[in-house]
Amino acid sequence: MGYLKSVKNSTSTFSKTQTDLFAVGVFEDLKLSVIGKEADKYLDGQISAAIKNGDIKGKSSETSLLYGKKKKILVIGLGDKKKFDEKAIRLVGGTVLKTAISKKLKTVGMELFGGEKAASFSQALAEGIVLGSYQFITYKTQDKELFEVGSALVLNADTKAIQKGSIIASSVCFARDVQNHPGNVTTPTKLAKLAKEIASEGGMKLTVFDREKFTKMGMGAFAGVALGTGEPPKFILLEYKGGKSNEKPIALVGKGLTFDSGGISIKPSAGMDEMKFDMCGGGLVLGVMKAVAQLKPKVNIVAAVPSTENLCGEKAYKPGDILTAYNGKTIEVLNTDAEGRLILADALAYVSKHHKPQYMLDFATLTGAVVIALGHITTGIMGTDEKLIERVKNSSKNTGEKVWEFPLWDEYCEQIKSEIADIKNVGAAREAGSIAAGAFLKEFVGEGIPWVHFDIAGTAYKNKESSLTYKKGASGVMIRLVLDLIQG
Ligand code: BES
Ligand code: MN
Ligand code: ZN
Numbered sequence: 001m002g003y004l005k006s007v008k009n010s011t012s013t014f015s016k017t018q019t020d021l022f023a024v025g026v027f028e029d030l031k032l033s034v035i036g037k038e039a040d041k042y043l044d045g046q047i048s049a050a051i052k053n054g055d056i057k058g059k060s061s062e063t064s065l066l067y068g069k070k071k072k073i074l075v076i077g078l079g080d081k082k083k084f085d086e087k088a089i090r091l092v093g094g095t096v097l098k099t100a101i102s103k104k105l106k107t108v109g110m111e112l113f114g115g116e117k118a119a120s121f122s123q124a125l126a127e128g129i130v131l132g133s134y135q136f137i138t139y140k141t142q143d144k145e146l147f148e149v150g151s152a153l154v155l156n157a158d159t160k161a162i163q164k165g166s167i168i169a170s171s172v173c174f175a176r177d178v179q180n181h182p183g184n185v186t187t188p189t190k191l192a193k194l195a196k197e198i199a200s201e202g203g204m205k206l207t208v209f210d211r212e213k214f215t216k217m218g219m220g221a222f223a224g225v226a227l228g229t230g231e232p233p234k235f236i237l238l239e240y241k242g243g244k245s246n247e248k249p250i251a252l253v254g255k256g257l258t259f260d261s262g263g264i265s266i267k268p269s270a271g272m273d274e275m276k277f278d279m280c281g282g283g284l285v286l287g288v289m290k291a292v293a294q295l296k297p298k299v300n301i302v303a304a305v306p307s308t309e310n311l312c313g314e315k316a317y318k319p320g321d322i323l324t325a326y327n328g329k330t331i332e333v334l335n336t337d338a339e340g341r342l343i344l345a346d347a348l349a350y351v352s353k354h355h356k357p358q359y360m361l362d363f364a365t366l367t368g369a370v371v372i373a374l375g376h377i378t379t380g381i382m383g384t385d386e387k388l389i390e391r392v393k394n395s396s397k398n399t400g401e402k403v404w405e406f407p408l409w410d411e412y413c414e415q416i417k418s419e420i421a422d423i424k425n426v427g428a429a430r431e432a433g434s435i436a437a438g439a440f441l442k443e444f445v446g447e448g449i450p451w452v453h454f455d456i457a458g459t460a461y462k463n464k465e466s467s468l469t470y471k472k473g474a475s476g477v478m479i480r481l482v483l484d485l486i487q488g
Pocket of ligand 1: 278
């Protein structure tokens with residue numbers, strides 16, 4: 001388990017709701033809602049007494065747990081009523097679940113916290129509830145303190161919106177699991193198996209190319225990276241058709257590097273374990289497709305995840321090697337640790353050629369440089385099409401998942417030219433490393449296809465803990481943004 005798969009919308013009343021925990025909200029105006037008043041009555045006036053006393057001020061993120069005869073009542077401060085939006089109610093949902101987990105309360109109910117008017121509030125609340133329920137506890141076999149919430153309900157919410165929010169957030173949690181499992185569990189073979197399950201759930205077509213096949217097909221860059229590992233690499237392709245048959249698909253490409261040692265240009269050992277997260281882009285794309293399988297949007301989508309380890313086996317590719325990519329371009333390898341761009345190159349070129357997408361997005365834990373630039377707060381983006389970038393920024397605002405655009409100007413694109421091959425896999429030393437990686441990828445995007453690259457190296461894991469995230473594990477970032485974008 002590890003997270004709630006769904007949230008229930010209930011038309012029952014406060015007094016008939018028999019949950020271990022029930023949450024109500026108070027804005028700074030300190031007026032109780034209808035359900036708030038019922039809860040106050042149930043507690044013999046404890047809430048109004050606490051308000052009178054100044055213990056409850058209605059400030060956001062303020063919580064008070066009060067004990068009724070059967071139900072415990074959580075009173076949550078909601079802040080300024082005028083500023084209360086989807087982002088705020090999402091956080092509230094997370095807070096309720098985190099409280100239930102820490103107090104070991106199995107069943108949870110809550111009001112809609114002043115979000116009665118818009119369906120978007122119901123959706124955001126459900127998202128917060130499911131995201132807040134997430135824990136990665138699969139490998140804790142002895143910990144007796146572990147506790148999971150069994151069910152959650154909201155009174156008088158919008159049923160469809162609650163369902164949609166549950167699907168989106170449980171797909172984020174699904175992706176977090178895929179991303180959090182270590183390299184010996186989330187292998188390329190495992191990713192292909194998960195893609196198969198998603199394909200049968202959503203009526204999608206699955207194609208998987210193994211080493212022999214994609215090498216023969218001419219994916220020389222991907223094959224080059226995969227040479228150093230005995231773990232079978234996979235090129236995974238999912239096709240979903242929810243739109244008209246002649247409509248061009250949206251393409252999603254994710255870096256599925258299940259462990260990045262750096263290869264012959266080996267990384268320092270401190271922190272190398274974190275490179276099990278180098279498949280977060282691939283996990284993200286599978287998370288989106290998991291949601292697509294259930295939401296069934298009226299669009300066509302093609303998703304590609306090139307997946308391998310980057311190790312230093314006896315056949316490993318070496319600095320100086322020259323690889324020929326799927327689109328025929330030759331690449332001088334100057335650092336085997338710049339492997340993500342190599343495996344993505346063939347995926348971008350393959351999808352461009354065979355699927356002629358209306359636009360293409362790729363997601364990758366691609367550069368340490370993006371962490372230097374934007375920390376663990378914001379995803380770096382860059383691309384070839386202003387309109388598409390605008391749409392991405394708009395979805396970023398809608399979902400609260402932060403992005404910041406880097407310039408992909410010609411001067412930067414010059415920096416990846418090679419002396420002896422068409423391009424090299426590194427830019428100028430210690431300069432604009434994230435843009436150099438973007439400039440490299442651009443060489444493999446088919447002519448005229450609008451494209452945006454998302455560098456999630458800073459945001460895919462190691463985020464600050466909040467009511468919606470769990471410790472230092474994978475965040476499942478950008479899934480909500482992409483789902484907003486493809487449906488908008
Ligand atoms: N997977 C790494 C990027 C990365 C770094 C992800 C830190 C998450 C946290 C990528 O394959 C890599 O090693 N990039 C190199 C590129 C360099 C050799 C040009 C980097 O950023 O150091
Ligand atoms: Mn690397
Ligand atoms: Zn990598």
